[in-house]
Amino acid sequence: FAGYRACKKCRPMELSGTHPDWVKKLLEKIDSSTEKKIRDGELRAMGVQPEKARRYFMKNYGMTFHAYQRSRRLGNALMNIREGSKIDDVIFDNGYDSHSGFRDAFSKQFGKPPGRSAGTECIVTSLYQSRLGPMIIGAASKGVCLIEFSDRRMLEYQMKTLRKRFNASIVPGSNQHTEQAKLELDEYFTGNLKSFKTPLIYPGTDFQVKVWENLKKIPYGKTVSYIELAKKAGFKGASRAVGTANGMNRIAIILPCHRVVNKDGRLGGYGGGLWRKQWLLELERSKS
Structure with missing residues:
Protein backbone atom coordinates (compact mmCIF):
# COMPACT_ATOMS: atom_id res chain seq x y z
CA PHE A 1 0.00 0.00 0.00
CA ALA A 2 2.98 2.33 0.33
CA GLY A 3 2.59 2.94 -3.39
CA TYR A 4 -1.04 1.85 -3.62
CA ARG A 5 -2.86 2.24 -6.94
CA ALA A 6 -6.54 1.50 -7.33
CA CYS A 7 -7.44 -0.95 -10.07
CA LYS A 8 -8.55 0.92 -13.19
CA LYS A 9 -10.63 -2.02 -14.41
CA CYS A 10 -12.90 -2.21 -11.37
CA ARG A 11 -16.45 -3.37 -11.99
CA PRO A 12 -18.33 -1.66 -9.12
CA MET A 13 -21.58 -3.57 -9.43
CA GLU A 14 -19.83 -6.86 -8.65
CA LEU A 15 -20.30 -6.53 -4.92
CA SER A 16 -18.20 -9.44 -3.68
CA GLY A 17 -14.78 -8.17 -4.81
CA THR A 18 -12.94 -10.99 -3.08
CA HIS A 19 -9.42 -12.30 -3.65
CA PRO A 20 -8.86 -15.52 -5.60
CA ASP A 21 -8.30 -18.52 -3.33
CA TRP A 22 -4.58 -18.68 -4.12
CA VAL A 23 -4.13 -15.07 -3.01
CA LYS A 24 -6.09 -15.68 0.20
CA LYS A 25 -3.76 -18.59 1.00
CA LEU A 26 -0.68 -16.42 0.40
CA LEU A 27 -1.98 -13.62 2.63
CA GLU A 28 -2.91 -16.07 5.38
CA LYS A 29 0.56 -17.62 5.20
CA ILE A 30 2.22 -14.20 5.45
CA ASP A 31 0.04 -13.16 8.40
CA SER A 32 0.60 -16.41 10.28
CA SER A 33 4.39 -16.42 9.89
CA THR A 34 5.97 -12.98 9.51
CA GLU A 35 9.44 -14.38 10.23
CA LYS A 36 9.42 -16.57 7.13
CA LYS A 37 9.97 -15.32 3.59
CA ILE A 38 8.00 -17.06 0.87
CA ARG A 39 10.49 -17.48 -1.94
CA ASP A 40 9.84 -18.33 -5.59
CA GLY A 41 10.49 -22.03 -5.04
CA GLU A 42 7.86 -22.20 -2.33
CA LEU A 43 5.40 -20.30 -4.52
CA ARG A 44 5.85 -22.90 -7.24
CA ALA A 45 5.42 -25.70 -4.69
CA MET A 46 2.08 -24.10 -3.78
CA GLY A 47 1.07 -24.13 -7.43
CA VAL A 48 1.59 -20.39 -7.96
CA GLN A 49 3.92 -19.08 -10.63
CA PRO A 50 6.06 -16.18 -9.26
CA GLU A 51 5.23 -14.05 -12.32
CA LYS A 52 1.52 -14.48 -11.63
CA ALA A 53 1.95 -13.39 -8.01
CA ARG A 54 4.04 -10.41 -9.09
CA ARG A 55 1.41 -9.24 -11.60
CA TYR A 56 -1.47 -9.63 -9.16
CA PHE A 57 0.21 -7.74 -6.33
CA MET A 58 1.43 -4.99 -8.66
CA LYS A 59 -2.08 -4.52 -10.01
CA ASN A 60 -3.90 -4.63 -6.66
CA TYR A 61 -1.31 -3.36 -4.16
CA GLY A 62 1.03 -1.24 -6.25
CA MET A 63 4.05 -3.38 -5.30
CA THR A 64 5.47 -6.81 -6.09
CA PHE A 65 4.65 -9.83 -3.95
CA HIS A 66 8.14 -9.83 -2.44
CA ALA A 67 7.94 -6.07 -1.74
CA TYR A 68 4.59 -6.66 -0.03
CA GLN A 69 6.17 -9.32 2.21
CA ARG A 70 9.08 -7.02 3.03
CA SER A 71 6.83 -4.07 3.92
CA ARG A 72 4.64 -6.33 6.02
CA ARG A 73 7.66 -7.60 7.99
CA LEU A 74 9.05 -4.10 8.51
CA GLY A 75 5.71 -2.79 9.74
CA ASN A 76 5.52 -5.67 12.19
CA ALA A 77 9.09 -4.97 13.27
CA LEU A 78 8.29 -1.34 14.03
CA MET A 79 5.30 -2.36 16.14
CA ASN A 80 7.54 -4.81 18.03
CA ILE A 81 10.06 -2.05 18.74
CA ARG A 82 7.32 0.35 19.89
CA GLU A 83 6.13 -2.35 22.29
CA GLY A 84 9.61 -2.62 23.83
CA SER A 85 11.04 -5.73 22.18
CA LYS A 86 14.81 -6.05 21.94
CA ILE A 87 16.30 -5.23 18.55
CA ASP A 88 18.02 -8.64 18.31
CA ASP A 89 14.70 -10.41 18.83
CA VAL A 90 12.93 -8.14 16.35
CA ILE A 91 15.50 -8.80 13.63
CA PHE A 92 15.27 -12.58 13.70
CA ASP A 93 11.56 -12.75 14.55
CA ASN A 94 10.85 -10.87 11.32
CA GLY A 95 12.91 -13.00 8.97
CA TYR A 96 16.17 -11.05 8.72
CA ASP A 97 19.49 -12.84 8.82
CA SER A 98 21.75 -9.92 9.74
CA HIS A 99 21.73 -6.67 11.68
CA SER A 100 23.06 -4.70 8.72
CA GLY A 101 20.44 -6.00 6.27
CA PHE A 102 17.64 -5.23 8.71
CA ARG A 103 19.03 -1.78 9.59
CA ASP A 104 19.35 -0.78 5.94
CA ALA A 105 15.85 -1.96 5.00
CA PHE A 106 14.30 -0.42 8.12
CA SER A 107 16.04 2.94 7.65
CA LYS A 108 14.98 3.10 4.00
CA GLN A 109 11.34 2.41 4.93
CA PHE A 110 11.00 4.64 8.00
CA GLY A 111 13.71 7.27 7.56
CA LYS A 112 15.59 6.44 10.76
CA PRO A 113 17.48 3.45 12.18
CA PRO A 114 15.76 0.90 14.44
CA GLY A 115 17.51 2.14 17.56
CA ARG A 116 15.94 5.60 17.22
CA SER A 117 12.46 4.53 16.17
CA ALA A 118 10.64 3.76 19.42
CA GLY A 119 8.45 6.84 19.00
CA THR A 120 8.06 6.54 15.23
CA GLU A 121 4.51 6.52 13.90
CA THR A 190 -25.86 -6.47 7.95
CA GLY A 191 -27.97 -3.72 9.54
CA ASN A 192 -27.13 -4.68 13.12
CA LEU A 193 -25.00 -1.68 14.11
CA LYS A 194 -25.99 1.98 14.12
CA SER A 195 -23.20 3.55 16.18
CA PHE A 196 -19.46 2.91 15.83
CA LYS A 197 -17.01 2.78 18.73
CA THR A 198 -13.80 2.43 16.71
CA PRO A 199 -11.32 5.17 17.73
CA LEU A 200 -10.74 7.66 14.92
CA ILE A 201 -8.00 10.16 14.18
CA TYR A 202 -8.45 12.66 11.35
CA PRO A 203 -6.00 15.56 11.25
CA GLY A 204 -6.79 18.34 8.79
CA THR A 205 -7.27 22.09 8.64
CA ASP A 206 -9.35 23.66 11.42
CA PHE A 207 -12.17 24.14 8.90
CA GLN A 208 -12.08 20.50 7.75
CA VAL A 209 -11.97 19.09 11.25
CA LYS A 210 -14.97 21.20 12.32
CA VAL A 211 -16.96 19.89 9.34
CA TRP A 212 -15.92 16.28 10.02
CA GLU A 213 -16.85 16.61 13.70
CA ASN A 214 -20.33 17.65 12.65
CA LEU A 215 -20.61 14.72 10.26
CA LYS A 216 -20.39 12.44 13.30
CA LYS A 217 -23.48 14.11 14.76
CA ILE A 218 -25.79 13.22 11.85
CA PRO A 219 -28.04 10.42 13.17
CA TYR A 220 -28.24 7.00 11.55
CA GLY A 221 -31.03 6.91 8.99
CA LYS A 222 -31.19 10.70 8.64
CA THR A 223 -29.80 13.16 6.10
CA VAL A 224 -28.92 16.83 6.15
CA SER A 225 -28.27 19.25 3.31
CA TYR A 226 -24.93 20.89 2.63
CA ILE A 227 -26.52 24.18 3.69
CA GLU A 228 -27.68 22.67 7.00
CA LEU A 229 -24.27 21.12 7.63
CA ALA A 230 -22.61 24.50 7.02
CA LYS A 231 -24.90 26.12 9.61
CA LYS A 232 -24.33 23.37 12.18
CA ALA A 233 -20.55 23.64 11.72
CA GLY A 234 -20.68 27.43 12.21
CA PHE A 235 -20.01 28.32 8.59
CA LYS A 236 -23.35 29.70 7.43
CA GLY A 237 -23.24 30.64 3.76
CA ALA A 238 -20.20 28.46 3.07
CA SER A 239 -22.03 25.37 1.81
CA ARG A 240 -19.70 24.94 -1.19
CA ALA A 241 -16.58 25.00 0.98
CA VAL A 242 -18.29 22.63 3.41
CA GLY A 243 -19.11 20.35 0.49
CA THR A 244 -15.45 20.33 -0.50
CA ALA A 245 -14.41 19.44 3.06
CA ASN A 246 -17.06 16.73 3.06
CA GLY A 247 -15.51 15.29 -0.09
CA MET A 248 -12.07 15.30 1.54
CA ASN A 249 -13.27 13.03 4.35
CA ARG A 250 -10.89 10.05 4.54
CA ILE A 251 -13.04 7.85 6.80
CA ALA A 252 -16.04 6.66 4.82
CA ILE A 253 -19.18 5.35 6.57
CA ILE A 254 -17.96 5.93 10.15
CA LEU A 255 -17.70 9.65 9.41
CA PRO A 256 -20.97 9.52 7.45
CA CYS A 257 -20.46 11.93 4.57
CA HIS A 258 -23.00 9.80 2.66
CA ARG A 259 -25.73 11.38 4.84
CA VAL A 260 -25.21 14.82 3.29
CA VAL A 261 -27.45 15.57 0.29
CA ASN A 262 -28.62 18.51 -1.80
CA LYS A 263 -31.26 20.82 -0.33
CA ASP A 264 -33.84 19.44 -2.79
CA GLY A 265 -33.20 15.90 -1.55
CA ARG A 266 -31.16 14.72 -4.50
CA LEU A 267 -28.06 12.71 -3.65
CA GLY A 268 -25.45 15.31 -4.59
CA GLY A 269 -21.92 13.91 -4.84
CA TYR A 270 -20.07 10.96 -3.31
CA GLY A 271 -16.46 9.97 -3.88
CA GLY A 272 -17.28 6.27 -3.68
CA GLY A 273 -19.94 6.55 -6.38
CA LEU A 274 -23.59 7.58 -6.18
CA TRP A 275 -24.78 3.97 -6.43
CA ARG A 276 -22.98 3.25 -3.17
CA LYS A 277 -24.39 6.36 -1.50
CA GLN A 278 -27.90 5.29 -2.51
CA TRP A 279 -27.30 1.76 -1.17
CA LEU A 280 -26.02 3.05 2.20
CA LEU A 281 -28.93 5.45 2.66
CA GLU A 282 -31.46 2.77 1.76
CA LEU A 283 -29.84 0.34 4.22
CA GLU A 284 -30.07 2.88 7.04
CA ARG A 285 -33.65 3.88 6.23
CA SER A 286 -34.75 0.26 6.19
CA LYS A 287 -33.28 -0.32 9.66
CA SER A 288 -34.39 2.95 11.32
Whole structure:
Protein backbone atom coordinates (compact mmCIF):
# COMPACT_ATOMS: atom_id res chain seq x y z
CA PHE A 1 0.00 0.00 0.00
CA ALA A 2 2.98 2.33 0.33
CA GLY A 3 2.59 2.94 -3.39
CA TYR A 4 -1.04 1.85 -3.62
CA ARG A 5 -2.86 2.24 -6.94
CA ALA A 6 -6.54 1.50 -7.33
CA CYS A 7 -7.44 -0.95 -10.07
CA LYS A 8 -8.55 0.92 -13.19
CA LYS A 9 -10.63 -2.02 -14.41
CA CYS A 10 -12.90 -2.21 -11.37
CA ARG A 11 -16.45 -3.37 -11.99
CA PRO A 12 -18.33 -1.66 -9.12
CA MET A 13 -21.58 -3.57 -9.43
CA GLU A 14 -19.83 -6.86 -8.65
CA LEU A 15 -20.30 -6.53 -4.92
CA SER A 16 -18.20 -9.44 -3.68
CA GLY A 17 -14.78 -8.17 -4.81
CA THR A 18 -12.94 -10.99 -3.08
CA HIS A 19 -9.42 -12.30 -3.65
CA PRO A 20 -8.86 -15.52 -5.60
CA ASP A 21 -8.30 -18.52 -3.33
CA TRP A 22 -4.58 -18.68 -4.12
CA VAL A 23 -4.13 -15.07 -3.01
CA LYS A 24 -6.09 -15.68 0.20
CA LYS A 25 -3.76 -18.59 1.00
CA LEU A 26 -0.68 -16.42 0.40
CA LEU A 27 -1.98 -13.62 2.63
CA GLU A 28 -2.91 -16.07 5.38
CA LYS A 29 0.56 -17.62 5.20
CA ILE A 30 2.22 -14.20 5.45
CA ASP A 31 0.04 -13.16 8.40
CA SER A 32 0.60 -16.41 10.28
CA SER A 33 4.39 -16.42 9.89
CA THR A 34 5.97 -12.98 9.51
CA GLU A 35 9.44 -14.38 10.23
CA LYS A 36 9.42 -16.57 7.13
CA LYS A 37 9.97 -15.32 3.59
CA ILE A 38 8.00 -17.06 0.87
CA ARG A 39 10.49 -17.48 -1.94
CA ASP A 40 9.84 -18.33 -5.59
CA GLY A 41 10.49 -22.03 -5.04
CA GLU A 42 7.86 -22.20 -2.33
CA LEU A 43 5.40 -20.30 -4.52
CA ARG A 44 5.85 -22.90 -7.24
CA ALA A 45 5.42 -25.70 -4.69
CA MET A 46 2.08 -24.10 -3.78
CA GLY A 47 1.07 -24.13 -7.43
CA VAL A 48 1.59 -20.39 -7.96
CA GLN A 49 3.92 -19.08 -10.63
CA PRO A 50 6.06 -16.18 -9.26
CA GLU A 51 5.23 -14.05 -12.32
CA LYS A 52 1.52 -14.48 -11.63
CA ALA A 53 1.95 -13.39 -8.01
CA ARG A 54 4.04 -10.41 -9.09
CA ARG A 55 1.41 -9.24 -11.60
CA TYR A 56 -1.47 -9.63 -9.16
CA PHE A 57 0.21 -7.74 -6.33
CA MET A 58 1.43 -4.99 -8.66
CA LYS A 59 -2.08 -4.52 -10.01
CA ASN A 60 -3.90 -4.63 -6.66
CA TYR A 61 -1.31 -3.36 -4.16
CA GLY A 62 1.03 -1.24 -6.25
CA MET A 63 4.05 -3.38 -5.30
CA THR A 64 5.47 -6.81 -6.09
CA PHE A 65 4.65 -9.83 -3.95
CA HIS A 66 8.14 -9.83 -2.44
CA ALA A 67 7.94 -6.07 -1.74
CA TYR A 68 4.59 -6.66 -0.03
CA GLN A 69 6.17 -9.32 2.21
CA ARG A 70 9.08 -7.02 3.03
CA SER A 71 6.83 -4.07 3.92
CA ARG A 72 4.64 -6.33 6.02
CA ARG A 73 7.66 -7.60 7.99
CA LEU A 74 9.05 -4.10 8.51
CA GLY A 75 5.71 -2.79 9.74
CA ASN A 76 5.52 -5.67 12.19
CA ALA A 77 9.09 -4.97 13.27
CA LEU A 78 8.29 -1.34 14.03
CA MET A 79 5.30 -2.36 16.14
CA ASN A 80 7.54 -4.81 18.03
CA ILE A 81 10.06 -2.05 18.74
CA ARG A 82 7.32 0.35 19.89
CA GLU A 83 6.13 -2.35 22.29
CA GLY A 84 9.61 -2.62 23.83
CA SER A 85 11.04 -5.73 22.18
CA LYS A 86 14.81 -6.05 21.94
CA ILE A 87 16.30 -5.23 18.55
CA ASP A 88 18.02 -8.64 18.31
CA ASP A 89 14.70 -10.41 18.83
CA VAL A 90 12.93 -8.14 16.35
CA ILE A 91 15.50 -8.80 13.63
CA PHE A 92 15.27 -12.58 13.70
CA ASP A 93 11.56 -12.75 14.55
CA ASN A 94 10.85 -10.87 11.32
CA GLY A 95 12.91 -13.00 8.97
CA TYR A 96 16.17 -11.05 8.72
CA ASP A 97 19.49 -12.84 8.82
CA SER A 98 21.75 -9.92 9.74
CA HIS A 99 21.73 -6.67 11.68
CA SER A 100 23.06 -4.70 8.72
CA GLY A 101 20.44 -6.00 6.27
CA PHE A 102 17.64 -5.23 8.71
CA ARG A 103 19.03 -1.78 9.59
CA ASP A 104 19.35 -0.78 5.94
CA ALA A 105 15.85 -1.96 5.00
CA PHE A 106 14.30 -0.42 8.12
CA SER A 107 16.04 2.94 7.65
CA LYS A 108 14.98 3.10 4.00
CA GLN A 109 11.34 2.41 4.93
CA PHE A 110 11.00 4.64 8.00
CA GLY A 111 13.71 7.27 7.56
CA LYS A 112 15.59 6.44 10.76
CA PRO A 113 17.48 3.45 12.18
CA PRO A 114 15.76 0.90 14.44
CA GLY A 115 17.51 2.14 17.56
CA ARG A 116 15.94 5.60 17.22
CA SER A 117 12.46 4.53 16.17
CA ALA A 118 10.64 3.76 19.42
CA GLY A 119 8.45 6.84 19.00
CA THR A 120 8.06 6.54 15.23
CA GLU A 121 4.51 6.52 13.90
CA CYS A 122 3.43 4.05 11.24
CA ILE A 123 0.16 3.63 9.39
CA VAL A 124 -0.85 0.03 8.78
CA THR A 125 -3.28 -0.71 5.96
CA SER A 126 -5.30 -3.79 5.12
CA LEU A 127 -7.98 -4.77 2.64
CA TYR A 128 -11.57 -5.19 3.82
CA GLN A 129 -14.10 -6.96 1.61
CA SER A 130 -17.33 -5.02 2.09
CA ARG A 131 -20.77 -5.62 0.63
CA LEU A 132 -20.05 -2.75 -1.75
CA GLY A 133 -16.62 -3.84 -2.89
CA PRO A 134 -13.07 -3.77 -1.49
CA MET A 135 -12.11 -1.05 0.97
CA ILE A 136 -8.75 0.03 2.37
CA ILE A 137 -8.64 0.46 6.14
CA GLY A 138 -5.67 2.31 7.62
CA ALA A 139 -4.82 2.99 11.24
CA ALA A 140 -2.13 4.68 13.26
CA SER A 141 -1.37 3.89 16.90
CA LYS A 142 -4.26 6.01 18.23
CA GLY A 143 -7.03 5.04 15.85
CA VAL A 144 -8.35 4.53 12.35
CA CYS A 145 -7.34 7.27 9.91
CA LEU A 146 -8.56 5.81 6.61
CA ILE A 147 -11.56 3.87 5.35
CA GLU A 148 -11.92 4.24 1.61
CA PHE A 149 -13.23 2.27 -1.34
CA SER A 150 -10.26 0.91 -3.26
CA ASP A 151 -11.52 2.20 -6.61
CA ARG A 152 -11.91 5.82 -5.51
CA ARG A 153 -9.92 8.13 -7.75
CA MET A 154 -8.70 10.21 -4.81
CA LEU A 155 -7.22 7.26 -2.92
CA GLU A 156 -3.63 7.90 -4.00
CA TYR A 157 -3.97 11.57 -3.02
CA GLN A 158 -5.44 10.55 0.35
CA MET A 159 -2.44 8.28 0.94
CA LYS A 160 -0.06 11.15 0.23
CA THR A 161 -2.01 13.36 2.62
CA LEU A 162 -1.78 10.75 5.37
CA ARG A 163 1.99 10.45 4.96
CA LYS A 164 2.30 14.22 5.27
CA ARG A 165 -0.15 14.69 8.15
CA PHE A 166 1.30 11.87 10.24
CA ASN A 167 4.90 12.12 9.02
CA ALA A 168 4.68 8.35 8.74
CA SER A 169 5.26 5.48 6.36
CA ILE A 170 2.34 3.38 5.16
CA VAL A 171 2.85 -0.39 5.23
CA PRO A 172 0.62 -3.46 4.88
CA GLY A 173 -0.56 -4.83 8.20
CA SER A 174 -3.18 -4.55 10.91
CA ASN A 175 -3.59 -3.48 14.51
CA GLN A 176 -6.37 -3.49 17.09
CA HIS A 177 -8.04 -0.49 15.44
CA THR A 178 -8.22 -1.97 11.93
CA GLU A 179 -9.59 -5.21 13.35
CA GLN A 180 -12.23 -3.41 15.43
CA ALA A 181 -13.28 -1.40 12.38
CA LYS A 182 -13.69 -4.58 10.31
CA LEU A 183 -15.85 -6.23 12.96
CA GLU A 184 -18.05 -3.16 13.33
CA LEU A 185 -18.36 -2.68 9.56
CA ASP A 186 -19.50 -6.30 9.25
CA GLU A 187 -22.27 -5.54 11.73
CA TYR A 188 -23.12 -2.27 10.01
CA PHE A 189 -23.48 -3.85 6.57
CA THR A 190 -25.86 -6.47 7.95
CA GLY A 191 -27.97 -3.72 9.54
CA ASN A 192 -27.13 -4.68 13.12
CA LEU A 193 -25.00 -1.68 14.11
CA LYS A 194 -25.99 1.98 14.12
CA SER A 195 -23.20 3.55 16.18
CA PHE A 196 -19.46 2.91 15.83
CA LYS A 197 -17.01 2.78 18.73
CA THR A 198 -13.80 2.43 16.71
CA PRO A 199 -11.32 5.17 17.73
CA LEU A 200 -10.74 7.66 14.92
CA ILE A 201 -8.00 10.16 14.18
CA TYR A 202 -8.45 12.66 11.35
CA PRO A 203 -6.00 15.56 11.25
CA GLY A 204 -6.79 18.34 8.79
CA THR A 205 -7.27 22.09 8.64
CA ASP A 206 -9.35 23.66 11.42
CA PHE A 207 -12.17 24.14 8.90
CA GLN A 208 -12.08 20.50 7.75
CA VAL A 209 -11.97 19.09 11.25
CA LYS A 210 -14.97 21.20 12.32
CA VAL A 211 -16.96 19.89 9.34
CA TRP A 212 -15.92 16.28 10.02
CA GLU A 213 -16.85 16.61 13.70
CA ASN A 214 -20.33 17.65 12.65
CA LEU A 215 -20.61 14.72 10.26
CA LYS A 216 -20.39 12.44 13.30
CA LYS A 217 -23.48 14.11 14.76
CA ILE A 218 -25.79 13.22 11.85
CA PRO A 219 -28.04 10.42 13.17
CA TYR A 220 -28.24 7.00 11.55
CA GLY A 221 -31.03 6.91 8.99
CA LYS A 222 -31.19 10.70 8.64
CA THR A 223 -29.80 13.16 6.10
CA VAL A 224 -28.92 16.83 6.15
CA SER A 225 -28.27 19.25 3.31
CA TYR A 226 -24.93 20.89 2.63
CA ILE A 227 -26.52 24.18 3.69
CA GLU A 228 -27.68 22.67 7.00
CA LEU A 229 -24.27 21.12 7.63
CA ALA A 230 -22.61 24.50 7.02
CA LYS A 231 -24.90 26.12 9.61
CA LYS A 232 -24.33 23.37 12.18
CA ALA A 233 -20.55 23.64 11.72
CA GLY A 234 -20.68 27.43 12.21
CA PHE A 235 -20.01 28.32 8.59
CA LYS A 236 -23.35 29.70 7.43
CA GLY A 237 -23.24 30.64 3.76
CA ALA A 238 -20.20 28.46 3.07
CA SER A 239 -22.03 25.37 1.81
CA ARG A 240 -19.70 24.94 -1.19
CA ALA A 241 -16.58 25.00 0.98
CA VAL A 242 -18.29 22.63 3.41
CA GLY A 243 -19.11 20.35 0.49
CA THR A 244 -15.45 20.33 -0.50
CA ALA A 245 -14.41 19.44 3.06
CA ASN A 246 -17.06 16.73 3.06
CA GLY A 247 -15.51 15.29 -0.09
CA MET A 248 -12.07 15.30 1.54
CA ASN A 249 -13.27 13.03 4.35
CA ARG A 250 -10.89 10.05 4.54
CA ILE A 251 -13.04 7.85 6.80
CA ALA A 252 -16.04 6.66 4.82
CA ILE A 253 -19.18 5.35 6.57
CA ILE A 254 -17.96 5.93 10.15
CA LEU A 255 -17.70 9.65 9.41
CA PRO A 256 -20.97 9.52 7.45
CA CYS A 257 -20.46 11.93 4.57
CA HIS A 258 -23.00 9.80 2.66
CA ARG A 259 -25.73 11.38 4.84
CA VAL A 260 -25.21 14.82 3.29
CA VAL A 261 -27.45 15.57 0.29
CA ASN A 262 -28.62 18.51 -1.80
CA LYS A 263 -31.26 20.82 -0.33
CA ASP A 264 -33.84 19.44 -2.79
CA GLY A 265 -33.20 15.90 -1.55
CA ARG A 266 -31.16 14.72 -4.50
CA LEU A 267 -28.06 12.71 -3.65
CA GLY A 268 -25.45 15.31 -4.59
CA GLY A 269 -21.92 13.91 -4.84
CA TYR A 270 -20.07 10.96 -3.31
CA GLY A 271 -16.46 9.97 -3.88
CA GLY A 272 -17.28 6.27 -3.68
CA GLY A 273 -19.94 6.55 -6.38
CA LEU A 274 -23.59 7.58 -6.18
CA TRP A 275 -24.78 3.97 -6.43
CA ARG A 276 -22.98 3.25 -3.17
CA LYS A 277 -24.39 6.36 -1.50
CA GLN A 278 -27.90 5.29 -2.51
CA TRP A 279 -27.30 1.76 -1.17
CA LEU A 280 -26.02 3.05 2.20
CA LEU A 281 -28.93 5.45 2.66
CA GLU A 282 -31.46 2.77 1.76
CA LEU A 283 -29.84 0.34 4.22
CA GLU A 284 -30.07 2.88 7.04
CA ARG A 285 -33.65 3.88 6.23
CA SER A 286 -34.75 0.26 6.19
CA LYS A 287 -33.28 -0.32 9.66
CA SER A 288 -34.39 2.95 11.32
